[in-house]
Amino acid sequence: MAEEKRTIAYICPACRQSVILERSVFQLAAAPNELPCPCGKSALRVEMMGDRVHLTVPCVSCGGEHRVTCASHDFLHRRGLAFSCGKSGLDCCYVGEEDTVFGAVRRLEEAVDKLHREAGERGAFLDEIVMHEVLSEIRDIAKRGGISCSCGGKEWKLQVNYSSVDLVCAACGGDLRIPAATESDIEDICCKHTLRIHGRRA
Ligand SMILES: [Zn+2]
Ligand SMILES: [Zn+2]
Ligand SMILES: [Zn+2]
Incomplete structure:
Protein backbone atom coordinates (compact mmCIF):
# COMPACT_ATOMS: atom_id res chain seq x y z
CA MET A 1 0.00 0.00 0.00
CA ALA A 2 1.31 3.41 -0.94
CA GLU A 3 1.96 5.72 1.94
CA GLU A 4 -0.70 8.36 2.32
CA LYS A 5 0.46 11.89 1.46
CA ARG A 6 -0.99 15.27 2.33
CA THR A 7 -0.52 18.47 0.39
CA ILE A 8 -0.30 21.75 2.29
CA ALA A 9 -0.27 25.17 0.65
CA TYR A 10 -0.06 28.84 1.55
CA ILE A 11 1.11 31.99 -0.19
CA CYS A 12 4.27 33.56 1.19
CA PRO A 13 3.63 37.14 2.41
CA ALA A 14 7.26 38.10 1.73
CA CYS A 15 7.71 36.98 -1.89
CA ARG A 16 4.05 36.26 -2.79
CA GLN A 17 4.87 32.86 -4.28
CA SER A 18 2.65 29.89 -3.59
CA VAL A 19 4.34 27.42 -1.30
CA ILE A 20 2.99 23.93 -1.90
CA LEU A 21 4.48 21.07 0.06
CA GLU A 22 3.82 17.40 0.39
CA ARG A 23 4.27 15.42 3.57
CA SER A 24 3.43 11.86 4.47
CA VAL A 25 0.90 11.26 7.21
CA PHE A 26 3.74 9.66 9.13
CA GLN A 27 5.96 12.76 8.84
CA LEU A 28 3.14 15.00 10.01
CA ALA A 29 2.28 12.84 12.99
CA ALA A 30 5.86 12.07 14.05
CA ALA A 31 7.07 15.56 14.99
CA PRO A 32 6.24 19.25 14.59
CA ASN A 33 6.83 20.28 10.99
CA GLU A 34 8.12 23.55 9.70
CA LEU A 35 7.27 24.10 6.06
CA PRO A 36 9.34 27.02 4.78
CA CYS A 37 9.05 29.13 1.67
CA PRO A 38 12.16 28.74 -0.52
CA CYS A 39 12.78 32.51 -0.07
CA GLY A 40 13.46 31.79 3.62
CA LYS A 41 11.28 34.64 4.89
CA SER A 42 8.22 32.73 5.99
CA ALA A 43 7.28 29.26 7.17
CA LEU A 44 4.09 27.47 8.02
CA ARG A 45 4.21 25.42 11.20
CA VAL A 46 2.21 22.30 11.87
CA GLU A 47 2.01 20.61 15.22
CA MET A 48 -0.10 17.63 16.02
CA MET A 49 -1.20 17.33 19.62
CA GLY A 50 -3.38 14.33 20.25
CA ASP A 51 -6.57 14.65 18.31
CA ARG A 52 -5.98 18.30 17.37
CA VAL A 53 -3.65 19.90 14.88
CA HIS A 54 -2.33 23.41 15.40
CA LEU A 55 -1.15 25.43 12.44
CA THR A 56 0.61 28.76 12.32
CA VAL A 57 0.05 30.22 8.91
CA PRO A 58 1.77 33.27 7.41
CA CYS A 59 -0.96 35.25 5.69
CA VAL A 60 -0.41 37.06 2.42
CA SER A 61 -3.68 39.00 2.69
CA CYS A 62 -3.05 40.81 5.96
CA GLY A 63 0.68 40.28 6.42
CA GLY A 64 0.16 38.68 9.82
CA GLU A 65 0.15 35.11 11.06
CA HIS A 66 -2.90 33.07 11.91
CA ARG A 67 -3.04 30.31 14.48
CA VAL A 68 -5.69 27.85 13.50
CA THR A 69 -6.65 24.44 14.73
CA CYS A 70 -8.66 21.48 13.49
CA ALA A 71 -9.29 17.83 14.24
CA SER A 72 -6.33 15.57 13.41
CA HIS A 73 -8.59 13.16 11.58
CA ASP A 74 -9.82 15.92 9.24
CA PHE A 75 -6.30 17.20 8.75
CA LEU A 76 -5.01 13.79 7.73
CA HIS A 77 -7.94 12.46 5.76
CA ARG A 78 -10.31 15.11 4.45
CA ARG A 79 -10.18 15.74 0.72
CA GLY A 80 -9.73 19.45 1.20
CA LEU A 81 -9.61 21.86 4.14
CA ALA A 82 -9.41 25.63 3.91
CA PHE A 83 -8.44 28.08 6.63
CA SER A 84 -9.19 31.73 6.24
CA CYS A 85 -7.94 35.12 7.33
CA GLY A 86 -10.40 36.83 9.67
CA LYS A 87 -9.17 40.22 8.59
CA SER A 88 -9.43 40.00 4.80
CA GLY A 89 -11.92 37.14 4.54
CA LEU A 90 -9.65 35.39 2.04
CA ASP A 91 -8.25 31.91 2.58
CA CYS A 92 -4.73 31.63 3.91
CA CYS A 93 -4.03 27.89 3.90
CA TYR A 94 -5.18 24.68 2.26
CA VAL A 95 -4.63 21.10 3.32
CA GLY A 96 -5.77 18.00 1.52
CA GLU A 97 -5.33 15.96 -1.62
CA GLU A 98 -2.93 17.29 -4.20
CA ASP A 99 -5.34 18.25 -7.01
CA THR A 100 -7.87 19.85 -4.64
CA VAL A 101 -5.17 21.94 -2.96
CA PHE A 102 -3.58 22.98 -6.26
CA GLY A 103 -6.92 24.15 -7.63
CA ALA A 104 -7.73 26.09 -4.49
CA VAL A 105 -4.36 27.82 -4.26
CA ARG A 106 -4.55 28.92 -7.92
CA ARG A 107 -7.88 30.60 -7.21
CA LEU A 108 -6.45 32.22 -4.10
CA GLU A 109 -3.50 33.57 -6.13
CA GLU A 110 -5.96 35.35 -8.40
CA ALA A 111 -7.91 36.79 -5.48
CA VAL A 112 -4.74 38.00 -3.78
CA ASP A 113 -3.44 39.57 -6.99
CA LYS A 114 -6.73 41.38 -7.38
CA LEU A 115 -6.67 42.58 -3.76
CA HIS A 116 -3.16 43.97 -4.12
CA ARG A 117 -3.89 45.52 -7.53
CA GLU A 118 -6.98 47.30 -6.24
CA ALA A 119 -5.15 48.50 -3.17
CA GLY A 120 -2.31 49.78 -5.35
CA GLU A 121 -4.77 51.65 -7.58
CA ARG A 122 -6.40 53.29 -4.59
CA GLY A 123 -2.99 54.04 -3.17
CA ALA A 124 -4.37 52.46 -0.02
CA PHE A 125 -3.02 50.33 2.77
CA LEU A 126 -4.65 47.43 4.49
CA ASP A 127 -5.16 49.68 7.50
ZN1 LIG B 1 8.68 33.50 0.19
ZN1 LIG C 1 23.79 46.42 4.90
ZN1 LIG D 1 -4.63 37.28 7.42
Missing part, protein backbone atom coordinates in the same frame (compact mmCIF):
# COMPACT_ATOMS: atom_id res chain seq x y z
CA GLU A 128 -4.44 53.39 7.03
CA ILE A 129 -4.18 54.15 10.75
CA VAL A 130 -1.82 51.28 11.49
CA MET A 131 0.40 52.23 8.54
CA HIS A 132 0.46 55.87 9.63
CA GLU A 133 1.44 54.92 13.20
CA VAL A 134 4.10 52.45 12.11
CA LEU A 135 5.65 54.98 9.71
CA SER A 136 5.75 57.67 12.37
CA GLU A 137 7.41 55.26 14.83
CA ILE A 138 10.02 54.39 12.19
CA ARG A 139 10.66 58.10 11.64
CA ASP A 140 11.14 58.62 15.38
CA ILE A 141 13.61 55.75 15.59
CA ALA A 142 15.42 57.11 12.53
CA LYS A 143 15.65 60.60 14.09
CA ARG A 144 17.43 59.09 17.07
CA GLY A 145 19.86 57.36 14.71
CA GLY A 146 18.45 54.00 15.70
CA ILE A 147 18.39 52.34 12.29
CA SER A 148 21.45 50.46 11.12
CA CYS A 149 22.42 47.40 9.14
CA SER A 150 24.45 44.46 10.40
CA CYS A 151 26.86 45.12 7.48
CA GLY A 152 27.81 48.39 9.17
CA GLY A 153 25.84 50.54 6.74
CA LYS A 154 23.93 53.56 8.04
CA GLU A 155 22.17 54.58 4.84
CA TRP A 156 18.84 52.99 4.08
CA LYS A 157 15.72 53.40 1.98
CA LEU A 158 12.11 53.05 3.01
CA GLN A 159 9.74 51.03 0.88
CA VAL A 160 6.08 51.21 1.81
CA ASN A 161 3.95 48.20 0.91
CA TYR A 162 0.27 47.33 1.27
CA SER A 163 0.57 45.90 4.78
CA SER A 164 4.24 46.27 5.67
CA VAL A 165 7.24 48.55 5.41
CA ASP A 166 10.66 47.46 4.20
CA LEU A 167 13.88 49.08 5.31
CA VAL A 168 16.51 48.40 2.67
CA CYS A 169 20.21 48.91 3.33
CA ALA A 170 21.76 51.16 0.68
CA ALA A 171 25.15 49.52 1.13
CA CYS A 172 24.39 45.80 0.87
CA GLY A 173 20.74 45.56 -0.19
CA GLY A 174 19.79 43.63 2.94
CA ASP A 175 16.30 44.28 4.20
CA LEU A 176 14.07 44.28 7.24
CA ARG A 177 10.32 43.88 6.88
CA ILE A 178 8.18 45.61 9.47
CA PRO A 179 4.58 44.46 9.46
CA ALA A 180 1.99 47.25 9.42
CA ALA A 181 -1.28 45.39 9.40
CA THR A 182 -2.68 45.20 12.90
CA GLU A 183 -2.78 47.01 16.25
CA SER A 184 -0.21 44.59 17.62
CA ASP A 185 2.21 45.69 14.90
CA ILE A 186 2.03 49.20 16.35
CA GLU A 187 2.68 47.85 19.84
CA ASP A 188 5.62 45.81 18.57
CA ILE A 189 7.39 48.76 17.01
CA CYS A 190 6.54 51.16 19.84
CA CYS A 191 8.71 49.20 22.25
CA LYS A 192 11.72 49.18 19.95
CA HIS A 193 14.53 51.70 20.31
CA THR A 194 16.59 50.45 17.41
CA LEU A 195 15.97 48.59 14.18
CA ARG A 196 18.63 46.37 12.72
CA ILE A 197 18.55 45.45 9.04
CA HIS A 198 19.75 41.93 8.26
CA GLY A 199 22.78 42.60 6.09
CA ARG A 200 23.59 40.47 3.07
CA ARG A 201 27.20 40.14 4.10
CA ALA A 202 28.64 39.52 7.51
